[in-house]
Amino acid sequence: MTRWLELALGAALSLLLLADQLWPPPLPGRSAPQAQLVVARDGTPLRAFPDGEHIWRHPIGIEDVSPRYIEALVAYEDRSFWWHPGVNPWALLRAGWQWLRHGDVVSGGSTLSMQVARLLEPTPRSVGGKLQQIVRALQLELHLSKREILEIYLSFAPMGGVVEGVEAASRAYLGKTAQRLSESEAALLTVLPQAPSRLRPDRYPERARQARDKVLDRLQSRWGAAAIADARQEPVIAQSIREPLLAPLLAERLRRLRPHAARIDSTIDASMQQSLEYLLAARLPSLPPRVSMAALVVDNRTLEVLAYAGSADFTDNARFAHVDMVQAARSPGSTLKPFLYGLALDEGLIHSESLLADVPQSFSGYQPGNFQANFSGPVSVSEALHRSLNVPAVEVLERLGAQRFVSLLRRGGLKLELPRGAEANLSVILGGTAVNLEGLVGAYTALARAGVSGRPRYFPDAPIEEARMLSEGAAFIIRDVLEAGGPVARQVNDGVGIRRGIAWKTGTSFGFRDAWAVGVSDRFTVGVWIGRPDGTPNPGFFGANIAAPLLVDAFAVIDDSPPAARTPPASVSATRICWPLGTRSETTPPELCHQERTAWILSDAAPPTFADRLRAGGARYTDYRDSVSGLRVRAACAAGEMTAVDMARWPAALEPWLDVTTRERALPPDWAPACVGARSPEGGLHIVGISDGATIRRAGNGPAPELRLEARGGQDELIWLLNGRQIGRVPAGRALQQRFSDAGRYQITVLDDAGRYDRVEISVR
Structure with a gap:
């Protein structure tokens, strides 16, 4: 007999296991599409995406909920939850007896496990439906731990309208996270699922209060009379349900990247994000219709994106609200110039005070002009970068090579998009390519990260992707120039940017289509773009007058820490150099040093001034003078004794721009009368x-x-x-x-x- 009993029990168990495999419980993820929630780094909801039934749900773990709520829920709904196998037979017998005796439901017999089963698979309110709940509850207990079952309840419990789960309800009604619930609030959200439509606190506060007090009465032995009395004094005040909408375009982007996640954790700082969106909203009244803005804030240490605004106003379709301009490829204007000069430093072509010619020049037919349509003559690399001069930048790019420049940028992590079938040319440095704000900001982080750029990160678990953009020394020099104007500016005015600690660069694309500003502090890199997403020009909109003020205000909002003192890396040193040769002062004869300047040099190298593009011959030459008159002569026409004079030649294109004092030192005297027929570089025109x-x-x-x-x-x-x-x-x-x-x-x-x-x-x- 015992043997038959064992076989029967074994067969019954086998049938139950088979049935469980054939009809598994409807666990979350196996049913209809889930609701999705994108949250900030502290759990603040950024944006909720409803499921197929338009339900707002915030998946949450037990550790993310106030212990008061867990205590109230278990004590009020299912005191034996932690030990029963899914059903409480005593509670079911009691409920059935009361129903038979009174002809109505006096107390429920459902456990939390049975309620979870009904949430996952709704059943009719009948004996058959109750039996189905019991079976499903047993299956849940077989497949899941008590903690997992409770977490399903925390996420799926109906809370009124389209709101489900304690976190969604706490955010929607109380404006706070479920971790911060008081005793009164915990009791309110505990009772709400019993009749979510009838007890909604935003519509029926008095009903909700009475139901809450019923829960509090049952908890008096746990929380104490004093705590219960205080909780009963709290009024039931709930805000209207509002959809969370912070960083909406980023939330949409992250949802596409992780389409199957119920909860998507991001790196966004909710407070910083809100401040940035307020800042953009305050700028809107001063912008023409259809103009949008984008901004990105990246933590230099971790490369985490802390704030992300893809458009000016997500609710304004006239401003292309749904076009994410953080990802859009646009002409960068002059924003690539810092990398050009930094790479030229690394290539040994220049130092910070190398002499460049800001004059009208033709580069194989390409004739760039400056933004203000005027020229400054002789300028240093520091001046050319700080003032964003175009012609000197093209001059340096010609020496470096446009194709090599693009290749080095790509190696450093910045992807440039060229027109289909086109090759890189000199126009690249003035905006003749396309980048997006995300890539540009990632590249600029190199200035604060010892020359190593990084890809902005949006997920806490995303890997760090880095690439060497510049050497540590070149990154230091370029940041110093952008921040303080370079060593010469430091001597003159102590460097205006030093006190702010922000190195920044602006850019304007051709036709005023794009206005850029990117800035770097010790802690953050911030990028700003302003323009029309459809590419329509905005005359008068350029980086310095429209994007730079927004960048400065953004730094004022997000970073009030004083800049840290920085010392040059071992590869960088300051030395005195001479114009026009560009060589060190100590190795240059005084008569050849027309102007002396302090320069940052890299790896103890002081490269000379570029070879003259217009005139053959070396930068140093020997001239001859009549020993008596001091006038210029040649052997063929000299009447008396000649004296050899060493001369330093300025680039021919710069000679018209020399001041009077420099011209007297740089240019030879007039020809002696016997040599008036001799040709000089400046003659003939x-x-x-x-x-x-x-x-x-x-x-x-x-x-x-x-x-x-x-x-x-x-x-x-x-x-x-x-x-x-x-x-x-x-x-x-x-x-x-x-x-x-x-x-x-x-x-x-x-x-x-x-x-x-x-x-x-x-x-x-």
């Missing part, structure tokens, strides 16, 4: 029709005077400058008409492609 020092007067109240600018002896194309600003290009032999509307002194300069020039000064009255 002359302005005609206008005398140096002439005065031009307006005729009474007549129109402003207009002059015919004409030169003789030039080759190919002539470039005309007025006070250093280019006013026109014409073929050699052709005149240029110029009107002088304002009184004042004017310097008129003409240059040709051979580097020859002439200059006159006039007064207009």
